[in-house]
Amino acid sequence: xxxxxxxxxxxxxxxxxxxxxxxxxxxxxxxxxxxxxxxxxxxxxxxxxxxxxxxxxxxxxxxxxxxxxxxxxxxxxxxxxxxxxxxxxxxxxxxxxxxxxxxxxxxxxxxxxxxxxxxxxxxxxxxx
Amino acid sequence: xxxxxxxxxxxxxxxxxxxxxxxxxxxxxxxxxxxxxxxxxxxxxxxxxxxxxxxxxxxxxxxxxxxxxxxxxxxxxxxxxxxxxxxxxxxxxxxxxxxxxxxxxxxxxxxxxxxxxxxxxxxxxxxxxxxxxxxxxxxxxxxxxxxxxxxxxxxxxxxxxxxxxxxxxxxxxxxxxxxxxxxxxxxxxxxxxxxxxxxxxxxxxxxxxxxxxxxxxxxxxxxxxxxxxxxxxxxxxxxxxxxxxxxxxxxxxxxxxxxxxxxxxxxxxxxxxxxxxxxxxxxxxxxxxxxxxxxxxxxxxxxxxxxxxxxxxxxxxxxxxxxxxxxxxxxxxxxxxxxxxxxxxxxxxxxxxxxxxxxxx
Numbered sequence: 001x002x003x004x005x006x007x008x009x010x011x012x013x014x015x016x017x018x019x020x021x022x023x024x025x026x027x028x029x030x031x032x033x034x035x036x037x038x039x040x041x042x043x044x045x046x047x048x049x050x051x052x053x054x055x056x057x058x059x060x061x062x063x064x065x066x067x068x069x070x071x072x073x074x075x076x077x078x079x080x081x082x083x084x085x086x087x088x089x090x091x092x093x094x095x096x097x098x099x100x101x102x103x104x105x106x107x108x109x110x111x112x113x114x115x116x117x118x119x120x121x122x123x124x125x126x127x128x
Numbered sequence: 129x130x131x132x133x134x135x136x137x138x139x140x141x142x143x144x145x146x147x148x149x150x151x152x153x154x155x156x157x158x159x160x161x162x163x164x165x166x167x168x169x170x171x172x173x174x175x176x177x178x179x180x181x182x183x184x185x186x187x188x189x190x191x192x193x194x195x196x197x198x199x200x201x202x203x204x205x206x207x208x209x210x211x212x213x214x215x216x217x218x219x220x221x222x223x224x225x226x227x228x229x230x231x232x233x234x235x236x237x238x239x240x241x242x243x244x245x246x247x248x249x250x251x252x253x254x255x256x257x258x259x260x261x262x263x264x265x266x267x268x269x270x271x272x273x274x275x276x277x278x279x280x281x282x283x284x285x286x287x288x289x290x291x292x293x294x295x296x297x298x299x300x301x302x303x304x305x306x307x308x309x310x311x312x313x314x315x316x317x318x319x320x321x322x323x324x325x326x327x328x329x330x331x332x333x334x335x336x337x338x339x340x341x342x343x344x345x346x347x348x349x350x351x352x353x354x355x356x357x358x359x360x361x362x363x364x365x366x367x368x369x370x371x372x373x374x375x376x377x378x379x380x381x382x383x384x385x386x387x388x389x390x391x392x393x394x395x396x397x398x399x400x401x402x403x404x405x406x407x408x409x410x411x412x413x414x415x416x417x418x419x420x421x422x423x424x425x426x427x428x429x430x431x432x433x434x435x436x437x438x439x440x441x442x443x444x445x446x447x448x449x450x451x452x453x454x455x456x457x458x459x460x461x462x463x464x465x466x467x468x469x470x471x472x473x474x475x476x477x478x479x480x481x482x483x484x485x486x487x488x489x
Binding site: 063064 | 167169359439440469
């Protein structure tokens, strides 16, 4: 994805992660900004289903040719699904960061945490 | 760069890089392009299959000239300067008395009493001071020539054809250097590089560099950044100073005994000879991961040793790198377990170079 995009229907964490809420389950991924800063992603090691994640802490690593970066959980909960397809096609994270490049689905332990996240306008304001 | 300054230096090609969509990073006090719009993988593969052009103007140059220039360099450089003919190029190390490596350098002999040595950017000031410090008693002048040169590396199978079409005479062969007129400018053309591909390095007046760059790109070379330069050099197991070479380690353990001629009596020769005779305690070896993951600089190897360079190989499509290992565990085929940020990743000691055109091209 060549052009910077930040969908309106997502919530954002300052460490450049996005959240798509669906009841008490949320999908996590990294933003256009994060994948652009990393460059071409060549390795993503999905965490295990059943692992607990904590808001603000790393739950996985994503690697480009030049660097490794922690992926930060925007909200807390238990991983209920991982995007296993990324292990073989990590470049999907660059090509479709908000769609096929999603990373994990998490059953939230504290839905009020979402009040700490930013909407699209607030997040994009932090990038300029 | 003045001590304590946060200001990064820019090469004469900064505007060209920005126009080509470069991402910049600070490197040894310079604001250098990491990669361009095409991305690291495309730049890397372009150099392997066609041609790429790198701005390496951050690298330094030291000029040594005078009747005693040969004697001074024979004292400083680990290689035998008498094997460096006029118009030739030679790789050598600059060592401390204890054999620790201060820098690795290419020296070009421009005339009998006139040499140009290319330094790593991060080491330039240190090297220059070392040259000056040892010049007393030699009938030779040492000059910082960094400001007089921009440096471009044109690398890849099509690179010579691209540069030859701009030149007034045949380009120098591999490991030779010669002044040529390129696009109306006198340029020192060197048959050297850091990618494992055929190619040339061009030392020009900084003011001539933008027009040279434009013409080389117009003729088909892809702008390539420092990230691709690193993946290219690591695939062919060329050392990177600061990673694979440091003052704490010597040339023999780094596998660079071929560039050391102790009989010349260079600074550090006795220490290098002692390690060569006794055998080094550790050796620098290339490795390839046999499973997923990418090892990086600083990752420990179980049973002793550490990774000094590691990346993802665009040609091999696996994690590769170089590591110092205990000498008895450094043989090709030895299975390794590398601790990559708390996860154990299997790897194997591999043949040098990791990439060859014959097997992976």
